[in-house]
Amino acid sequence: MAKYLTQRIIYMIITLFIIASLTFFLMKFLPGTPFQNEEKLTEEQRIILDEKYGLDDPLPVQYANYMINIAKGDLGVSFQYDNQPVSSLLLKRIGPSLTLGFQAMFIGTIIGIMLGVLAALFQNTWIDYGSTFLAVLGKSIPSFVFAALLQYYIGVKLEWLPVASWNGFSYSIMPTIALAIFPIATAARFMRTELIEVFSSDYITLAKAKGNSRTEVAIKHAIRNALIPLITVLGPMAVSLMTGSMVIEQIFSIPGIGEQFVKSIQTNDFPIIMGTTIFFAFLLVVIILIVDILYGIIDPRIRLAGGDKHE
Amino acid sequence: MGKKILEVNDLHISFHTFAGEVQAIRGVDFDLYEGETLAIVGESGSGKSVTTKSIMKLLPKHNSEIKSGKIIFQDKDIVQATEKQMQKIRGKDISMIFQDPMTSLNPTMTIGKQIMEPLIKHGNFKKSEARKQTLKLLDLVGIPKPKIRIKQYPHQFSGGMRQRVVIAIALACAPKILIADEPTTALDVTIQGQILELMKDLQQQIETSIIFITHDLGVVANVADRVAVMYGGKIVEVGTVDEIFYNPQHPYTWGLISSMPSLDGMDDELYVIPGSPPDLLKPPKGDAFAPRNRYAMQIDLEKEPPMFKVSDTHYAATWLLHPNAPKVEPPQNIQDRMQKFSKGAY
Amino acid sequence: MSNSTENLPKELFEPVSTDHMNNEVIAKPQLSFAKDAWLRVRKNKGAIISAVILLFIFIMAIIGPYLSQYDPYAQDVTKANLPPKIPVIENLGIFDGTQDINGEKSDIYKNKNVQEYYWFGTDSLGRDLFSRVWLGTRVSLYIALLAALIDMIIGVAYGLVSGFKGGRVDNVMQRILEIISGIPNLIVVILMLLILKPGIMSITIAMVITGWIGMARVVRGQVLKLKDQEYILASKTLGARNIRLLIKHLLPNLSGVIIINTMFTIPSAIFFEAFLSFIGIGLQAPEASLGTLIEDGYQTFQFLPHLMIIPCIVICIILISFNLIGDGIRDAFDPKMRD
Numbered sequence: 001m002a003k004y005l006t007q008r009i010i011y012m013i014i015t016l017f018i019i020a021s022l023t024f025f026l027m028k029f030l031p032g033t034p035f036q037n038e039e040k041l042t043e044e045q046r047i048i049l050d051e052k053y054g055l056d057d058p059l060p061v062q063y064a065n066y067m068i069n070i071a072k073g074d075l076g077v078s079f080q081y082d083n084q085p086v087s088s089l090l091l092k093r094i095g096p097s098l099t100l101g102f103q104a105m106f107i108g109t110i111i112g113i114m115l116g117v118l119a120a121l122f123q124n125t126w127i128d129y130g131s132t133f134l135a136v137l138g139k140s141i142p143s144f145v146f147a148a149l150l151q152y153y154i155g156v157k158l159e160w161l162p163v164a165s166w167n168g169f170s171y172s173i174m175p176t177i178a179l180a181i182f183p184i185a186t187a188a189r190f191m192r193t194e195l196i197e198v199f200s201s202d203y204i205t206l207a208k209a210k211g212n213s214r215t216e217v218a219i220k221h222a223i224r225n226a227l228i229p230l231i232t233v234l235g236p237m238a239v240s241l242m243t244g245s246m247v248i249e250q251i252f253s254i255p256g257i258g259e260q261f262v263k264s265i266q267t268n269d270f271p272i273i274m275g276t277t278i279f280f281a282f283l284l285v286v287i288i289l290i291v292d293i294l295y296g297i298i299d300p301r302i303r304l305a306g307g308d309k310h311e
Numbered sequence: 312m313g314k315k316i317l318e319v320n321d322l323h324i325s326f327h328t329f330a331g332e333v334q335a336i337r338g339v340d341f342d343l344y345e346g347e348t349l350a351i352v353g354e355s356g357s358g359k360s361v362t363t364k365s366i367m368k369l370l371p372k373h374n375s376e377i378k379s380g381k382i383i384f385q386d387k388d389i390v391q392a393t394e395k396q397m398q399k400i401r402g403k404d405i406s407m408i409f410q411d412p413m414t415s416l417n418p419t420m421t422i423g424k425q426i427m428e429p430l431i432k433h434g435n436f437k438k439s440e441a442r443k444q445t446l447k448l449l450d451l452v453g454i455p456k457p458k459i460r461i462k463q464y465p466h467q468f469s470g471g472m473r474q475r476v477v478i479a480i481a482l483a484c485a486p487k488i489l490i491a492d493e494p495t496t497a498l499d500v501t502i503q504g505q506i507l508e509l510m511k512d513l514q515q516q517i518e519t520s521i522i523f524i525t526h527d528l529g530v531v532a533n534v535a536d537r538v539a540v541m542y543g544g545k546i547v548e549v550g551t552v553d554e555i556f557y558n559p560q561h562p563y564t565w566g567l568i569s570s571m572p573s574l575d576g577m578d579d580e581l582y583v584i585p586g587s588p589p590d591l592l593k594p595p596k597g598d599a600f601a602p603r604n605r606y607a608m609q610i611d612l613e614k615e616p617p618m619f620k621v622s623d624t625h626y627a628a629t630w631l632l633h634p635n636a637p638k639v640e641p642p643q644n645i646q647d648r649m650q651k652f653s654k655g656a657y
Numbered sequence: 658m659s660n661s662t663e664n665l666p667k668e669l670f671e672p673v674s675t676d677h678m679n680n681e682v683i684a685k686p687q688l689s690f691a692k693d694a695w696l697r698v699r700k701n702k703g704a705i706i707s708a709v710i711l712l713f714i715f716i717m718a719i720i721g722p723y724l725s726q727y728d729p730y731a732q733d734v735t736k737a738n739l740p741p742k743i744p745v746i747e748n749l750g751i752f753d754g755t756q757d758i759n760g761e762k763s764d765i766y767k768n769k770n771v772q773e774y775y776w777f778g779t780d781s782l783g784r785d786l787f788s789r790v791w792l793g794t795r796v797s798l799y800i801a802l803l804a805a806l807i808d809m810i811i812g813v814a815y816g817l818v819s820g821f822k823g824g825r826v827d828n829v830m831q832r833i834l835e836i837i838s839g840i841p842n843l844i845v846v847i848l849m850l851l852i853l854k855p856g857i858m859s860i861t862i863a864m865v866i867t868g869w870i871g872m873a874r875v876v877r878g879q880v881l882k883l884k885d886q887e888y889i890l891a892s893k894t895l896g897a898r899n900i901r902l903l904i905k906h907l908l909p910n911l912s913g914v915i916i917i918n919t920m921f922t923i924p925s926a927i928f929f930e931a932f933l934s935f936i937g938i939g940l941q942a943p944e945a946s947l948g949t950l951i952e953d954g955y956q957t958f959q960f961l962p963h964l965m966i967i968p969c970i971v972i973c974i975i976l977i978s979f980n981l982i983g984d985g986i987r988d989a990f991d992p993k994m995r996d
Contacts, residue, residue, distance in 0.1 A: 026848045140976035145969045202415040210429045211402035243843045610669035636670045
């Protein structure tokens with residue numbers, strides 16, 4: 001386990017290093033700086049600005065400085081937001097993003113599991129078809145399309161919930177729902193397939209042969225075994241939530257990281273783009289590592305690698 | 312022979328597949344007596360497992376159907392029993408051992424919990440008593456250090472040890488009937504012997520009846536009191552072990568026995584029954600075995616043979632036993648066996 | 658028991674020769690893998706309906722822009738912001754060119770003195786939405802199919818080599834894969850699009866950079882599984898060369914996983930293109946894709962919902978159809994799911 005963990009952490013660092021380098025060099029090739037668009041700036045002022053932000057140093061020096069700063073947790077200062085450090089801008093905005101992400105993940109997984117269990121228990125009935133259809137919808141409909149439609153019908157037309165902005169729980173309901181449809185769909189589909197497979201296994205037949213009722217078999221034997229592999233989809237789920245949060249935050253004007261990221265793409269605010277990219281990458285890599293470790297802890301079989309199966 | 316404990320009458324079971332209706336069981340009759348071991352032999356697909364699963368009503372509901380027939384246990388028809396009634400029977404009066412011990416235990420539940428489950432369910436044991444009883448059971452089935460083992464997970468056990476655990480689960484409530492579905496097929500030969508010995512031993516102690524499903528005639532000779540031979544969803548011959556091994560009447564049984572490797576017939580080539588089992592999507596009109604039977608007669612292609620009585624305990628479904636049938640010579644090795652039988656020197 | 662059969666005619670007990678019964682005939686006709694899979698897909702109504710719908714959308718993506726008499730790029734401000742109006746159907750009270758303004762229905766076509774019919778209405782620049790939607794569908798499908806094709810080629814090649822060569826080569830290739838897959842694809846795509854000039858090719862390339870990894874993984878896994886099977890070994894003992902092994906024996910057996918994987922990369926590419934356009938780094942005006950149309954529509958959708966809702970419906974139908982077909986094929990190929 002220790003060896004495995006060290007190996008994983010080394011890969012994690014390599015990945016992050018590559019992402020950081022990639023981000024840096026790509027940004028350097030970018031056409032245009034934020035100051036080029038400012039017509040009013042004189043050549044002199046531009047040089048001063050370049051100097052101030054270290055844009056006139058030779059590339060290797062800039063790269064080295066950048067990497068050292070990242071290691072220290074310093075992601076540079078924003079061009080647009082009055083020279084504020086990127087790290088503090090990110091910290092300031094992480095609250096709404098995390099709230100939204102966790103709500104969507106939590107609600108989505110729980111509803112998804114319930115839908116999946118129902119579908120598997122009532123396989124090939126209308127409950128199954130309904131749940132499967134919902135799952136296909138959730139997987140297919142882009143979250144921003146769903147969000148825009150929600151906003152229009154529930155916010156604008158019916159006026160049940162606030163259309164946009166971030167001012168308490170009621171403001172988080174629609175964006176959470178919009179973000180949650182993907183976790184719901186993923187968890188539901190995964191749970192259904194997994195449960196059906198578990199239900200066809202010998203140990204479930206044995207559990208029935210002991211005189212357990214259907215419900216007892218499902219609760220005591222099947223669901224637990226089907227839930228364990230569900231941990232593996234939490235990683236991809238987190239990725240999709242991050243992607244989704246960018247547009248969802250934009251649509252509902254939520255002051256989160258995603259909204260700031262999209263804005264900085266549109267305004268060429270390099271430090272924010274680079275900082276957010278690295279931050280997202282770091283978050284994802286850590287989440288995936290945690291998921292893998294969790295899997296090892298929860299599944300009693302993992303410790304004994306590869307118990308051979310007979311068919 | 313003891314009291315009749317289970318009676319299966321004219322059982323028909325079909326599976327609904329996307330290719331059509333598969334008539335897996337096409338009229339099966341047999342009885343089971345107290346304390347005996349009945350072996351059901353046949354090729355894969357002959358309907359052995361389906362028959363026994365139907366006794367516990369464990370066939371998948373969504374694609375299988377008991378078309379007709381009766382399974383009488385303790386004066387009640389299991390075919391008509393509700394799910395609730397079945398739950399009281401399963402694990403208490405009838406229990407089951409499966410083929411593959413590697414997959415028949417719940418991988419995320421300790422061995423102890425899995426054995427305690429039926430005890431608490433049917434035996435009205437309290438938790439602490441159930442634990443004591445579980446330790447006793449583990450000891451009974453020959454698992455050393457039960458106090459440590461009780462807390463372990465299945466993956467920490469070897470195949471043979473797992474099968475012992477499965478046996479402990481099955482026998483926990485001292486069932487009246489134990490169904491063993493090829494319990495030794497997935498095990499090494501040396502372990503096979505140990506498990507068979509254990510089962511025989513425990514049968515004596517608990518006085519249970521065993522239905523032993525297998526395709527291995529060697530195992531049958533070792534454990535069974537009576538044998539039922541299945542082919543194409545029907546029982547084609549049934550009799551005591553001696554009757555089946557030394558006075559077989561059905562050409563299919565002849566084939567089965569001839570294809571069994573024997574130590575004294577080293578120079579013989581191993582016999583193979585030609586052809587393949589019938590397609591139960593479209594069961595043949597006459598005798599299902601006719602296309603593979605070199606003794607086939609015109610009538611075999613037109614009419615299904617009924618069960619002909621050979622002795623009080625021995626019946627066979629072949630037209631060869633009809634008074635009008637010509638006398639045929641069974642294969643040489645079968646004749647040798649029959650000779651031993653008639654001399655009573657087997 | 659035999660009482661009822663005692664007076665059967667003697668002729669019936671004549672032995673029959675078994676020669677005419679071919680003993681070696683296999684009683685149940687064997688279905689080929691592909692045929693078996695097709696039989697299963699065919700039973701899946703959702704997949705079949707989806708295939709028909711997709712076919713229709715493909716045809717419309719090709720001929721749609723020519724069906725309407727208007728150029729998808731032609732601007733005419735006098736005919737801007739018109740709601741949908743379709744002949745015949747207009748009599749049913751829908752698609753009749755009217756719009757609710759402050760709770761009152763008013764006929765925009767009459768107000769603006771427009772005689773023509775715009776089936777899906779027009780946008781703020783007076784461009785015909787009908788021809789733009791199908792043009793956008795064409796572009797979206799084109800990008801998705803292209804990306805999926807390139808993903809497939811790279812992924813299959815990488816997976817084949819990695820799985821087939823094994824040993825050190827496989828080890829190194831797997832490490833590379835591990836690192837690339839650690840990079841969130843969204844971030845790579847966004848970064849790539851910031852430096853490449855936005856356009857069909859750059860979006861496709863950006864998506865391909867990380868897109869092929871899934872395919873490579875699946876193919877490698879399958880190759881490893883197949884490699885040790887008897888028939889490959891048999892072929893090897895018979896002196897088949899590696900290339901021949903790859904093409905004759907492995908590829909056909911890989912077709913299942915390749916098709917399934919591709920069926921799922923296409924919708925995710927369509928989604929990604931729309932997503933990028935929606936956050937403003939995808940295709941640029943006046944080009945149309947479903948993503949840019951949705952983005953345009955979103956700007957004004959509180960007043961002119963049809964501008965957003967129509968492309969939304971089209972993209973949802975495409976994505977749902979692809980997913981249903983993908984599910985159908987996967988279930989058909991996956992023997993684990995059989996019952």
